[in-house]
Amino acid sequence: MMSTMSLQTKSSFNVKQSDSKSKEFHVPVMIKEVIEYLNIQENGIYVDGTLGSGGHSAEILSNISQGKLIGLDRDAEALKTSKERFSASACPIILEKESYHNYLNVLKKNKIKNADGILLDLGLSAMQLLSSNRGFTFKKNEKLDMRFDIDSGINASQFLHQLSQQDLAKIINKYSDERFSLKISKAIKAKENLKTTFDLKNAIDEVTPTHKRSKTYARVFQSIRIAVNEELQKLKKFFSLFLYGLKAGSRAVFISYHSIEDRIVKHSLKGLKNDGKIKILTKKPILPQRKEIIINPKSRSAKLRAIEVL
């Protein structure tokens, strides 16, 4: 495996160092492992399918003096942040508001036959959680939106209004194993219309014990977010086609933060391996080291899997 030291000494020379803004940036998870498993080539074409504020992309860019970066995100704000961050980059960059499962269309539109590597760092960014004002967090009273892409689909408030109580119970139970899912779904549906994150919290409060309630909030909010954004459907779609955009010998790295997501990644990769299309580079998922978790507690649930295309 490539030494990370040698990769890092190439440095972030071509990336705008926005110090005043850097505090807002999402801290990229397992950055060293991502770069090593992608086996970055200086003239390679790399797709960051979940660009966020560009933490992983900045490191990819630092290592591809003659290559190209394609960054995708469904969130227009994330794209704007990354565009500013990379405005001084010497390397060609294509940044588009697009779901990663449509990355083949982006390659085609830009007359790129295939790429040398792709990264999916799933879930949501610290930026979205802390400052998007879109209702991803239960810690602040915000509009209950929860969409990554505010130009498409319905927001969480409308979603909860339209969904039947039975379907809501299934979603909360399936996506979070929340033991009070039935009671919570009934409390939510008993409300006329939930408009804000605190409306949702109040409904949860009515039917759950106070003990470890923050974890209950986190589980319920996460399940609703996953459903509103159809995250699992998009992930499955991606796995049905992603190999068509990758060269033989290219790499793909997946970081998931949720057991259902990781199961989809694991089983999809196993199927492709059994078909003789890929080699799995990580027998078991790679987890962040203790020192990373201490610095960035949000990394604690991350699982990284990597493959090489045959």
Ligand SMILES: C[S@@+](CC[C@H](N)C(=O)[O-])C[C@H]1O[C@@H](n2cnc3c(N)ncnc32)[C@H](O)[C@@H]1O
């Ligand atoms: C964990 S963050 C990525 C952080 C990024 N690696 C960084 O270092 O800044 C996940 C990002 O994926 C985006 N996202 C979620 N689903 C997506 C999809 N289907 N297509 C593209 N982006 C998506 C979210 O909007 C969010 O910005």
